[in-house]
Amino acid sequence: MARWDLDVFTGGFHPIKTYWKDLNGYPESLAKLYVVVRGEARYALGSKWTALQAGTVYVLPPHPLQRYICEHEVDMYWAHFLPLSLLLRRRLARVDRIHAFPLRAWRHWQPVYTKLPEFFAGRLPGLAIRVQAMLLQALADTLDATPEPKLDDGRAVRERFAPAISYMDDRFIANPPLELIAAAAGLSPIHFHREFTRAFAITPHAYMLGKRMELARQRVLATAEPISVIAQACGYADQFYFSRVFKRHHRLSPQAARASSAFSRP
Template sequence: MPNLINSPRIISAGRAQHDRHSPNRVRRPHGFPSWLLEYTSGGEADLYVTNGIVKARQHSLFLYLPGTRQTYENNNEAGIWSHNWVSFQPRSDWLNWLDWPPIDAGVVMLDHLALDTSNHVKSCFDDLVKVFHGPLPQREPLAMSLLEQLLLWCDSANPNSGSQRFDTRIQRSMAFICERYREPLTLESIAVAVGISPSRLAHLFPQEVGITPMRYLEQHRIEMARQRLAATSDSISDIAERVGYGSASYFSKVFRNVQGCTPRESRKRALMV
């Protein structure tokens, strides 16, 4: 039986260059359901925040939390904006590494990275994109490993490093969900497992993770199903049951809502890679 990854994942990643002839103007009023990390290796971008414009200059990174409005574009006056980006769902033990200085609600930034640190970040980013889009059978766990290295380099330059902004109970609840996702979990059962009231969990979890505990559970179940569809020949009904859904039709509906395609289409795409 294949060893399926019991963790969140990278959703998309890439490299790009933009100038006045190929502008990159992003207007996402509701953001992404995942985290979005951007690294500037050349030029700069303008981030539109509540109090004006923040410059994302060379050797800087900015990070949007899930559900945060995203409004940014390349700054034509600064030449070509060269940048790497990755959209991902973090592992629970990464959360403290993502406690960067805020520039707006749901937007954080690391600016003025030392050249050596910036070079390491760029190297990890370049390798991540190459591996993620490559042919290796283990490309997804390898890409996650490179993202982890990247975030560790970022943490070495983070002025907030060592702080514990993220509640350990939220980290434990994420780990509990990832471990017990096959079971019929409820907000109450998760709260009891980590020693917090359901109302407090319902308040803190989206505040720190960006989505509700039950949405996190749903996304994790669907990710486990997606990996099993790609790695096994199990029937869709068997996979639905294995990831915690009693109804194959309901599982297919949720899968489509999360992934944008049916389980069968997801399996077909995996076979084409």
């Protein structure tokens, strides 16, 4: 069965000053929602710049090169998220531009996006469901505005890889060997690795690593647990090795990420 829920990592409300700038660029693996209520900034995917203007909702897809600059001031509500479904991620990977929607069309979501700071502070169950619904609409509107390839083999891909994806989703912390994952799909390891990577633009190992690092990021930001406890919960017996992997993946060590506001910025 397809999964429609999202991992929601970080977000809130930011009155952004002119120090919000990164012109060198960086790879971003998460999707972003920006609700701009005042001011203006600029954001680029690759070489294509988009003005972020007040009164507009923006959905930014993952992209290997993102840059931004705020030359004055801008106030925005924001959230970083990613679909749990690999098939939805596959669809999202086809989005190559920032999508904008008028804020007036989002009036019914105002009681939700204005409470994003409360959601990330306490993750109240009722509010969490509403945040999921709001982000799913943003994702759906973005995918609706993105042309589908004429020959979309999504159903065949889903049926072929569903057992292996389910196997990895249930066991990613243990990092099972490729042979067991491939067996769940009824394929040889070499064939499975090649076809899975071709279908989803990610290797099985990288997919499970990403899920472990997503879990680690959530626990680093949302809890006060010792790093050693988080490492164990994410499948790493060696805290120092976990910290190296975390830093390679997120560009900051777990300790620096927890202490840095830059790790929790739009």
